[in-house]
Amino acid sequence: MKIIKITLIAFAGVLLFTACGKSTSSSNTNNPTSKNGDTPVVDGSATIASFAFSPAVLNLKTGGSVTWTNKDVSTHTVTDGSGAFDSGNIQQNQTYTFKFTKAGTYTYHCMIHSMMVPAKVVVTEKNN
Ligand SMILES: [Cu+2]
Structure with a gap:
């Protein structure tokens, strides 16, 4: 009887482990790598x-600037959805900086390519 119980507990443990492993890997997929963490x-x-914009989410303190570099041959823009900033056309290897x-x-998104996935800059107060 004791052996059966231990076996059941071990089996349940394997099931839990499998479930955890799956949820961890799926959350990683939903959260693409952020260079700035x-x-x-x-x-x-x-x-x-x-x-594609990288990182997808960039965390910044107030007063900080972000410089975007276009590594594509194609022209892109960095355009805020609510109008806070708009780079205009950024040619290959050109940069745009916003404070x-x-x-x-x-x-923000690219005005030229509607299929490009929008990215975010999350700005928090410097004193926090
Ligand atoms: Cu574009």
Whole structure:
């Protein structure tokens, strides 16, 4: 009887482990790598390459600037959805820099390519 119980517990353990493993890997897929991690930076940089903004989320402190570099042959723009900033056309290897003085979440996109996935700059107060 004792052996059966142990076997059942071990089996349940394997099931739990499998479930945990699955949920961990799926959450990784939903959260693409962020070069800057979760720690807000004073000044940040981002790239536009292969029709994608990277990192997808950039954490910044107020007063900090972000410089975007276009690594594609194609022209792109860095355009905030609520009009806070708009780079205009950025040619290959050109950069655009914007200084963020107000805290908030800025979701930006490319005006030329509607299929490009929007990215975010999350700005928090410097004193926090
Ligand atoms: Cu574009």
